[in-house]
Amino acid sequence: xxxxxxxxxxxxxxxxxxxxxxxxxxxxxxxxxxxxxxxxxxxxxxxxxxxxxxxxxxxxxxxxxxxxxxxxxxxxxxxxxxxxxxxxxxxxxxxxxxxxxxxxxxxxxxxxxxxxxxxxxxxxxxxxxxxxxxxxxxxxxxxxxxxxxxxxxxxxxxxxxxxxxxxxxxxxxxxxxxxxxxxxxxxxxxxxxxxxxxxxxxxxxxxxxxxxxxxxxxxxxxxxxxxxxxxxxxxxxxxxxxxxxxxxxxxxxxxxxxxxxxxxxxxxxxxxxxxxxxxxxxxxxxxxxxxxxxxxxxxxxxxxxxxxxxxxxxxxxxxxxxxxxxxxxxxxxxxx
Amino acid sequence: xxxxxxxxxxxxxxxxxxxxxxxxxxxxxxxxxxxxxxxxxxxxxxxxxxxxxxxxxxxxxxxxxxxxxxxxxxxxxxxxxxxxxxxxxxxxxxxxxxxxxxxxxxxxxxxxxxxxxxxxxxxxxxxxxxxxxxxxxxxxxxxxxxxxxxxxxxxxxxxxxxxxxxxxxxxxxxxxxxxxxxxxxxxxxxxxxxxxxxxxxxxxxxxxxxxxxxxxxxxxxxxxxxxxxxxxxxxxxxxxxxxxxxxxxxxxxxxxxxxxxxxxxxxxxxxxxxxxxxxxxxxxxxxxxxxxxxxxxxxxxxxxxxxxxxxxxxxxxxxxxxxxxxxxxxxxxxxxxxxx
Numbered sequence: 001x002x003x004x005x006x007x008x009x010x011x012x013x014x015x016x017x018x019x020x021x022x023x024x025x026x027x028x029x030x031x032x033x034x035x036x037x038x039x040x041x042x043x044x045x046x047x048x049x050x051x052x053x054x055x056x057x058x059x060x061x062x063x064x065x066x067x068x069x070x071x072x073x074x075x076x077x078x079x080x081x082x083x084x085x086x087x088x089x090x091x092x093x094x095x096x097x098x099x100x101x102x103x104x105x106x107x108x109x110x111x112x113x114x115x116x117x118x119x120x121x122x123x124x125x126x127x128x129x130x131x132x133x134x135x136x137x138x139x140x141x142x143x144x145x146x147x148x149x150x151x152x153x154x155x156x157x158x159x160x161x162x163x164x165x166x167x168x169x170x171x172x173x174x175x176x177x178x179x180x181x182x183x184x185x186x187x188x189x190x191x192x193x194x195x196x197x198x199x200x201x202x203x204x205x206x207x208x209x210x211x212x213x214x215x216x217x218x219x220x221x222x223x224x225x226x227x228x229x230x231x232x233x234x235x236x237x238x239x240x241x242x243x244x245x246x247x248x249x250x251x252x253x254x255x256x257x258x259x260x261x262x263x264x265x266x267x268x269x270x271x272x273x274x275x276x277x278x279x280x281x282x283x284x285x286x287x288x289x290x291x292x293x294x295x296x297x298x299x300x301x302x303x304x305x306x307x308x309x310x311x312x313x314x315x316x317x318x319x320x321x322x323x324x325x326x327x328x329x330x331x332x333x334x335x336x
Numbered sequence: 337x338x339x340x341x342x343x344x345x346x347x348x349x350x351x352x353x354x355x356x357x358x359x360x361x362x363x364x365x366x367x368x369x370x371x372x373x374x375x376x377x378x379x380x381x382x383x384x385x386x387x388x389x390x391x392x393x394x395x396x397x398x399x400x401x402x403x404x405x406x407x408x409x410x411x412x413x414x415x416x417x418x419x420x421x422x423x424x425x426x427x428x429x430x431x432x433x434x435x436x437x438x439x440x441x442x443x444x445x446x447x448x449x450x451x452x453x454x455x456x457x458x459x460x461x462x463x464x465x466x467x468x469x470x471x472x473x474x475x476x477x478x479x480x481x482x483x484x485x486x487x488x489x490x491x492x493x494x495x496x497x498x499x500x501x502x503x504x505x506x507x508x509x510x511x512x513x514x515x516x517x518x519x520x521x522x523x524x525x526x527x528x529x530x531x532x533x534x535x536x537x538x539x540x541x542x543x544x545x546x547x548x549x550x551x552x553x554x555x556x557x558x559x560x561x562x563x564x565x566x567x568x569x570x571x572x573x574x575x576x577x578x579x580x581x582x583x584x585x586x587x588x589x590x591x592x593x594x595x596x597x598x599x600x601x602x603x604x605x606x607x608x609x610x611x612x613x614x615x616x617x618x619x620x621x622x623x624x625x626x627x628x629x630x631x632x633x634x635x636x637x638x639x640x641x642x643x644x645x646x647x648x649x650x651x652x653x654x655x656x657x658x659x660x661x662x663x664x665x666x667x668x669x670x671x672x673x674x675x676x
Binding site: 032033 | 517547551563568586608675
């Protein structure tokens with residue numbers, strides 16, 4: 001088995017060396033970054049981001065965008081938390097209500113963007129505000145005392161892994177399978193590259209993104225319910241506040257083009273890991289608050305620069321071996 | 337030629353318009369009060385003149401807002417006035433704009449919680465000049481009819497002192513402390529200062545292992561987990577809000593700490609329901625510097641009405657104490673009951 005690193009893979013995913021360098025740096029400066037407890041903590045904290053970033057990435061690849069995920073997250077948390085605390089709802093009913101709330105938001109976004117044809121930026125910015133207000137109106141006071149059944153969602157261990165991490169892995173696997181193994185995956189890319197060309201090729205240019213809006217809404221609400229379960233409390237005003245920016249950052253840093261048509265799930269997962277590691281590492285090192293903000297901003301700019309350079313580096317990495325092959329084959333006489 | 341004439345006409349029109357607008361701006365600037373101190377002579381002469389109180393609270397996303405709003409609404413109904421509320425989204429510029437709208441609308445009374453106190457002197461002066469009662473919430477301004485105060489620094493100080501006394505008694509004054517703070521808005525900065533200064537002064541041998549920005553449970557959970565990765569033996573976690581302290585508490589429990597661990601102290605500020613329930617249960621969430629929601633809610637209505645009835649700033653103003661509640665305190669049950 002070869003252990004050499006493929007330069008084309010590294011060029012395609014420039015975040016890999018960045019993440020490795022960050023991990024080494026944080027470990028050397030703190031001595032506790034690589035501890036299993038800390039790594040598991042990063043994975044658990046990043047799980048909810050991954051659950052939402054993955055369907056959001058598919059939506060962006062198809063040329064659309066959902067900025068309302070932060071508020072949908074809050075609505076999902078409130079719906080599940082309300083049922084658990086006020087009516088003693090069990091795990092399944094709480095998750096179901098949360099998913100229904102998310103699907104409803106996704107359906108509104110999907111209808112307005114895909115069927116009516118309004119701008120996804122404007123529509124989802126509107127629902128971001130409206131859904132937050134709805135969540136706050138529904139539960140102005142904090143919800144607590146959820147009971148053991150609902151606590152399982154965020155606190156259980158499955159095969160030694162925290163349940164949020166397992167759910168995130170499932171979301172990644174399902175989305176990966178859809179993208180790689182089904183015609184829908186190719187349709188998502190096709191719509192993102194050219195909606196007209198996709199339509200003329202017989203692709204359902206409304207149904208596919210509409211379904212992705214539903215999936216994004218459902219996943220955002222599920223992520224909210226998971227976090228409510230982890231915390232054992234929901235504050236409708238602060239839950240998921242700014243989450244939409246974290247999701248969009250993970251998607252874009254992961255190499256998905258905002259213009260649609262390109263991006264990979266591996267890149268998105270790396271984007272999520274990058275943000276989680278950066279947040280954790282800066283706190284571990286004890287960087288003061290405002291310098292953390294500066295460092296996060298700079299790291300994002302560097303990551304965005306790498307994402308910009310990635311296709312060029314990949315093209316270069318693909319051209320060089322061919323050129324090298326041509327050079328080495330020149331002295332050999334033609335066989336024809 | 338025509339194009340040249342057209343261009344010069346356009347330029348003349350442009351100059352005329354900009355000149356006009358400039359003159360109007362200058363005139364309005366000249367007519368502004370020369371001093372920021374307004375007289376407030378035209379204030380309503382009786383509480384019967386006040387049929388509406390506008391309450392401007394910028395942090396509507398905080399749980400404490402809903403609690404105070406509930407009691408303010410009840411009191412307004414009781415007194416026969418209507419309560420108007422703004423939505424500032426936690427932004428000082430939106431707050432100023434909303435206040436300008438209220439002043440233009442000539443509501444009889446405004447109770448405002450300035451995000452940046454100095455920045456609202458102009459609005460307060462404008463309101464007083466327009467005959468509107470201005471009550472400053474959470475502090476005082478130079479231009480005001482009265483104020484509803486509660487010292488944020490004192491709340492932080494009470495929590496810091498209690499935690500330090502606990503650390504001296506239970507840890508011999510030696511251990512590790514992490515602070516979950518807010519360095520972004522005035523009330524947060526005051527609470528942070530009170531909390532850290534009081535704690536470090538009374539427990540100077542405690543090692544400070546973290547000072548992280550966190551006001552909500554989610555952020556606090558993530559930050560405390562990271563602190564615990566490096567310092568798994570943290571003894572004390574103090575939060576700028578109960579939301580933050582709640583996140584810190586969850587991180588400690590997730591790391592395997594028993595909920596009743598005798599060597600751990602978590603404390604917060606505000607008096608949120610979830611935190612108060614943990615205190616009542618006897619967990620290591622031991623204290624909260626709690627606001628008295630009912631008293632504050634009542635004051636939002638009572639203070640402007642008192643001004644309307646002719647009371648002076650000193651007579652109408654009220655200071656609502658922030659009380660540190662702990663397990664066994666009678667006030668603990670009372671505040672929990674206030675949440676309904």
